Each structure stands twice: as structure tokens, then as C-alpha cells.
Amino acid sequence: MSSADNDDDLKPSTTPGYKPGAAKSADEYAKLDAEDESLARWKASLGIVPGATTSDAIGPKVTVLTLELDSPTLPAGKKIVFDLKDTARLADTKKNPIVIKEGVEYNVRITFKVNHSIISGVRYLQVVKRAGVRVDKLEQMLGSYGPNPTGEPYTKNFEPEESPSGMLARSGSYNVRSRVIDDDGEVYADWDWSFKLAKEW
Structure with missing residues (x-):
């Protein structure tokens, strides 16, 4: 399968007729419609306060720090967390896939920083093969x-999902490609990892 096919899998869904607005800096958003009280409260909830924003727009708007798989069935003290700066551990999952218990509810959680500007239309995509x-x-x-x-x-925290179960699901490993991308097609993070299903964590 070509890398173009893989990229097609990781394109976000689109809404016909929707066009994202032009990107604005946090300073521009802070000054926009300053007299609108409800809008001012919403902007304050995003940390957009006139005079408190930075116009330093160097580097990516978003830095993804960690990906975590969480489940109420995980044994006490066990965590499945990927530090995205630890590329060696991510690469190691190809040879030593992480273990996920079959037939359990789990959810994906990501931690990220917004460095400058305002983000909207940013989404997490995950394709499992x-x-x-x-x-x-x-x-x-x-x-x-x-x-x-x-x-x-x-x-x-994303919506919970249920891991597959059964002997067939437990045979072999699964390859995952994860991506954080916005409506304009700007990719903030893109990484591969692998897992296998087992009867226990």
C-alpha cells in the first residue's frame, strides 16, 4: 500500500460548504468585538485577555506532549503513556507491542500545549491496521x-471505545498511525505505534 493511501486514511472528514476562517493571532482575537460582553467571557475562558497575549508566533501552534490509553480495568498503578519526544519507545512498540486487554472499555487521552494563536478545528485521527x-x-x-x-x-479525554475480543482478535498485532491536524491540513504531530490484544493487561 502506498504512503498516499495511508495519507488518505488520515485526512479529516469535511463538511460540505464549510470554509475555515483566516487564522488570527491571540492579540487579534483579544481586540476583536471587544465591546461584546458574552464574547469577552468566552475569550477569557480561552486565556485571551487584552494585553496578556503574546504576538510571538514562532514555532507550531500546537505541541502534542503525550498520548495515554486509560481504562477502568487497568491494574492499580499501571499506566500506558507515550511521551511523544521518546521516539525510541514509540519505535520499540513495533517489536514489543503494548498489551491491551480484550473486550474492555478504554479511552484515548492526549496532553498538548497551545503555543500561540487560537486553535479551532484541530482534531485527533487514529487509523488502526x-x-x-x-x-x-x-x-x-x-x-x-x-x-x-x-x-x-x-x-x-476522548469518548470511550471497546477493544475487540476473541481468539482471532488476539492473534497478531495491530499497527496504529496517530495524527493531530487542523482544518487547513496543518499537521502538528504524526506518529506510529503498535499494540496486541491479550486476555489480561
Whole structure:
């Protein structure tokens, strides 16, 4: 399968007729419709306050820090967290896939920072393949965020899913490609990892 096919799998869905607005800096958003009280409250919830924003727009708007798989069935103290800066561990999952218990509810959680500007239309895409055939695709919207005035990262929990079960599901491993992308097609993170299903975590 060509890399073009893989990229088609990781294109976000589109709404016919919808065109994203022109990107604005946090400063521009802070000054926009300053007299609208409800809009001012919404902007404040995103950390957009006149005079408190930065016009420094160097580097990516979004930095994805971690990907975590969480489940109420995980044993106490066990965590499945990928630090996206640890490319060696991500690469190691090809040889040593992480283990996910079959037939359990789990959810994906990502932690990210908004460095400058306002983000909207940013989504997380995840394509799962087995033996080169797509078996699942997850697409979740991050929401709208501005740079956090405290400098703390944001965490987004996605809707729970259920892992497959059965002897056939447990045979072999699954390859996953994850991507964080916006409506304009700008990719903020793109990484591969692998997992296998088992009777226990």
C-alpha cells in the first residue's frame, strides 16, 4: 500500500460548504468585538485577555506532549503513556507491542500545549491496521483553545471505545498511525505505534 493511501486514511472528514476562517493571532482575537460582553467571557475562558497575549508566533501552534490509553480495568498503578519526544519507545512498540486487554472499555487521552494563536478545528485521527488492512478509524475534535496563561498543558479525554475480543482478535498485532491536524491540513504531530490484544493487561 502506498504512503498516499495511508495519507488518505488520515485526512479529516469535511463538511460540505464549510470554509475555515483566516487564522488570527491571540492579540487579534483579544481586540476583536471587544465591546461584546458574552464574547469577552468566552475569550477569557480561552486565556485571551487584552494585553496578556503574546504576538510571538514562532514555532507550531500546537505541541502534542503525550498520548495515554486509560481504562477502568487497568491494574492499580499501571499506566500506558507515550511521551511523544521518546521516539525510541514509540519505535520499540513495533517489536514489543503494548498489551491491551480484550473486550474492555478504554479511552484515548492526549496532553498538548497551545503555543500561540487560537486553535479551532484541530482534531485527533487514529487509523488502526492489521496485516495492512484498515480495521478502525477514530476521529475526535480537540475543541477551541488559546495559549494557557499559566503555561500548563491541556488534557483532552476522548469518548470511550471497546477493544475487540476473541481468539482471532488476539492473534497478531495491530499497527496504529496517530495524527493531530487542523482544518487547513496543518499537521502538528504524526506518529506510529503498535499494540496486541491479550486476555489480561
